[in-house]
Amino acid sequence: xxxxxxxxxxxxxxxxxxxxQAAETINGAGATFxxxxxxxxAYQYQKTTxxxxxxxxxxxxxxxxxxxxxxxxxxxxxxxxxxEKLTRKDLLQFPAVxxxxxxxxxxxxxxxxxxxxxxxxxxxxxxxxxxxxxxxRIKSLNPSLKLPGRKITxxxxxxxxxxxxxxxxxxxxxxADWKEKVGAGKAVKWPVGIGGKGNEGVANYVxxxxxxxxxxxxxxxxxxKLTYTLLKNxxxxxxxxxxxxxxxxAASADFDPQKHFYLWLINAPGKNxxxxxxxxxxxxxxxxxKSNIKTVRFFDWAFKNGDETxxxxxxxxxxxxxxxxxxxxxxxxxxx
Amino acid sequence: xxxxxxxxxxxIFFSVITALAALSVVVFIAGILYILIRESxxxxxxxxxxxxxxxxxxxxxxxxxxxxxxLFGTAVTTFLSLLFAIPVAVGIAIxxxxxxxxxxxxxxxxxxxxxxxxxxxxxxxWGLFTLAPxxxxxxxxxxxxxxxxxxxxxxxxxxxxxxxxxxxxxxILSIMIIPFTASISRDAFNLTPAVVKESAYALGATRWxxxxxxxxxxxxxxxxxxxxxxxxxxxxxTMAVAFVLGNNHQIxxxxxxxxxxxxxxxxxxFTEADTDLYLSSLFYLALILFVLSFITLAIAKIFLLxxxxxx
Numbered sequence: 221x222x223x224x225x226x227x228x229x230x231x232x233x234x235x236x237x238x239x240x241q242a243a244e245t246i247n248g249a250g251a252t253f254x255x256x257x258x259x260x261x262a263y264q265y266q267k268t269t270x271x272x273x274x275x276x277x278x279x280x281x282x283x284x285x286x287x288x289x290x291x292x293x294x295x296x297x298x299x300x301x302x303x304e305k306l307t308r309k310d311l312l313q314f315p316a317v318x319x320x321x322x323x324x325x326x327x328x329x330x331x332x333x334x335x336x337x338x339x340x341x342x343x344x345x346x347x348x349x350x351x352x353x354x355x356x357r358i359k360s361l362n363p364s365l366k367l368p369g370r371k372i373t374x375x376x377x378x379x380x381x382x383x384x385x386x387x388x389x390x391x392x393x394x395x396a397d398w399k400e401k402v403g404a405g406k407a408v409k410w411p412v413g414i415g416g417k418g419n420e421g422v423a424n425y426v427x428x429x430x431x432x433x434x435x436x437x438x439x440x441x442x443x444x445k446l447t448y449t450l451l452k453n454x455x456x457x458x459x460x461x462x463x464x465x466x467x468x469x470a471a472s473a474d475f476d477p478q479k480h481f482y483l484w485l486i487n488a489p490g491k492n493x494x495x496x497x498x499x500x501x502x503x504x505x506x507x508x509x510k511s512n513i514k515t516v517r518f519f520d521w522a523f524k525n526g527d528e529t530x531x532x533x534x535x536x537x538x539x540x541x542x543x544x545x546x547x548x549x550x551x552x553x554x555x556x
Numbered sequence: 557x558x559x560x561x562x563x564x565x566x567x568i569f570f571s572v573i574t575a576l577a578a579l580s581v582v583v584f585i586a587g588i589l590y591i592l593i594r595e596s597x598x599x600x601x602x603x604x605x606x607x608x609x610x611x612x613x614x615x616x617x618x619x620x621x622x623x624x625x626x627l628f629g630t631a632v633t634t635f636l637s638l639l640f641a642i643p644v645a646v647g648i649a650i651x652x653x654x655x656x657x658x659x660x661x662x663x664x665x666x667x668x669x670x671x672x673x674x675x676x677x678x679x680x681x682w683g684l685f686t687l688a689p690x691x692x693x694x695x696x697x698x699x700x701x702x703x704x705x706x707x708x709x710x711x712x713x714x715x716x717x718x719x720x721x722x723x724x725x726x727x728i729l730s731i732m733i734i735p736f737t738a739s740i741s742r743d744a745f746n747l748t749p750a751v752v753k754e755s756a757y758a759l760g761a762t763r764w765x766x767x768x769x770x771x772x773x774x775x776x777x778x779x780x781x782x783x784x785x786x787x788x789x790x791x792x793x794t795m796a797v798a799f800v801l802g803n804n805h806q807i808x809x810x811x812x813x814x815x816x817x818x819x820x821x822x823x824x825x826f827t828e829a830d831t832d833l834y835l836s837s838l839f840y841l842a843l844i845l846f847v848l849s850f851i852t853l854a855i856a857k858i859f860l861l862x863x864x865x866x867x
Contacts, residue, residue, distance in 0.1 A: 279827025378803030380828025403617035406828040414814045415803035
């Protein structure tokens with residue numbers, strides 16, 4: 221009986237401690253893409269400060285909806301929310317990490333970084349106008365590469381996704397036909413191709429279907445060692461997707477705090493900038509000062525201590541300049 | 557309620573509790589229907605019923621939505637999977653009830669029920685990583701080389717075999733619904749009175765003749781009920797299909813082409829549907845599926861009840 225009582229006592233004390241800790245919780249919801257890095261940061265943050273971050277990766281759409289309804293401390297979205305909408309819903313917005321979209325191909329004999337493409341050819345492939353790999357528009361970019369006269373299979377995402385939003389925004393800027401016929405969005409009416417569910421779905425189809433091309437999140441391409449292509453950026457250089465070229469894109473882009481950092485990181489002007497990237501954003505309810513300070517403290521900590529973790533998980537940390545801009549934005553809104 | 561007349565408080569309490577439990581089901585169904593109608597009202601107003609069902613457009617950017625492509629995918633995968641599953645399932649049921657020796661009946665019965673217990677996501681992953689490559693490398697080229705050469709039938713097998721298409725999805729679905737049809741058919745076969753079967757045997761009928769002329773006619777309605785229940789399951793199956801269907805909003809004549817079903821569209825697009833009309837159209841799709849499932853299950857129930865009354 222005594223041991224039972226003692227056990228009961230110990231458990232009660234232990235549980236009450238966790239209850240105290242649980243009281244200090246930040247609740248967030250939204251984009252699935254940054255979920256791994258947020259949860260890794262949250263784990264370390266809880267170890268050092270005892271504050272728990274509870275992040276539900278329910279999708280960007282859900283994240284925007286939940287913060288609009290004020291049911292969470294912060295929302296997260298892969299696509300930037302336009303300033304007008306932010307004002308209407310009384311929200312604040314800032315970038316947290318950078319991600320990028322990479323084109324991956326499966327052409328026997330072609331290795332990573334060998335195939336060169338430009339925005340025009342990518343657009344024509346996804347419109348279904350370039351149908352074979354030895355099309356002159358691809359050949360002229362790759363005079364030394366032996367390209368087969370085989371039919372191209374286009375692979376795209378079937379689920380709504382921020383990756384698709386970034387990629388279709390790129391295509392809309394690449395050629396007028398795309399903008400007119402298809403447009404940009406998290407899900408679009410694809411002219412050609414098959415749809416894979418999630419990055420893993422697209423990657424799997426590309427790996428299995430010969431002579432295919434698809435687009436995936438950079439982290440996914442890197443971890444799965446897919447065959448990526450080089451892309452021509454607006455400065456005229458063929459760049460390869462890497463931490464450096466993504467950071468070059470972020471550093472050269474003009475994120476404007478007045479517009480709540482609303483920016484598609486497409487065709488950034490930097491000499492080595494990768495042309496298809498995007499930041500993933502955090503949304504705050506303007507009037508909830510107290511919970512915002514908690515959230516901002518977490519991201520400030522992550523900006524200072526989280527770069528290594530982010531890189532290990534193949535996310536691109538914000539460049540220092542941009543971090544300072546974000547901090548100034550917080551200060552200006554009285555939450556830092 | 558005879559229990560209430562006894563005025564025993566425990567009995568009254570007991571009957572009230574059970575009545576509430578039973579009522580809650582009705583309340584839930586009514587609640588779901590109400591929410592579906594309320595949430596889809598925006599889309600119903602915009603597109604109407606007829607237009608929505610027959611429009612093949614599904615364009616989130618321009619906010620023009622129609623259910624036809626989804627209904628097409630749902631109808632084709634469901635029909636094909638039933639086509640593949642029914643003969644196998646009925647065969648299993650005949651073997652278990654009429655042919656198998658007693659020591660085999662138990663293990664086969666358990667195996668069928670285990671098949672039904674596998675979560676659908678596992679079927680989906682198995683389909684994507686194992687079945688799809690087999691389909692694209694062996695089965696589909698073989699089909700193209702044989703049936704694909706037949707004049708009219710050939711249309712069904714056009715295109716590059718990628719293994720991610722209506723055919724693969726239907727095969728996966730049929731494997732998933734076999735246990736349902738098989739176990740209900742088995743129960744229906746077991747309802748055949750032994751006296752009738754023994755009389756047939758006594759008259760010199762062979763096993764095949766007994767099955768064909770006695771057992772199957774006797775349990776036809778039961779089998780039908782099982783089929784319609786499987787139909788309900790096939791209509792609603794999501795994850796397994798999402799992995800191997802290719803998920804394209806299109807109506808295609810080839811079975812080796814990608815398509816989308818209602819449930820797959822919901823699973824794929826719900827999380828990122830950010831405009832009101834988009835979300836409302838997804839609810840509208842769900843409402844259509846709800847009505848479809850309700851009708852099929854109601855039909856199944858009616859037939860099963862009739863079969864039971866007869867025996």
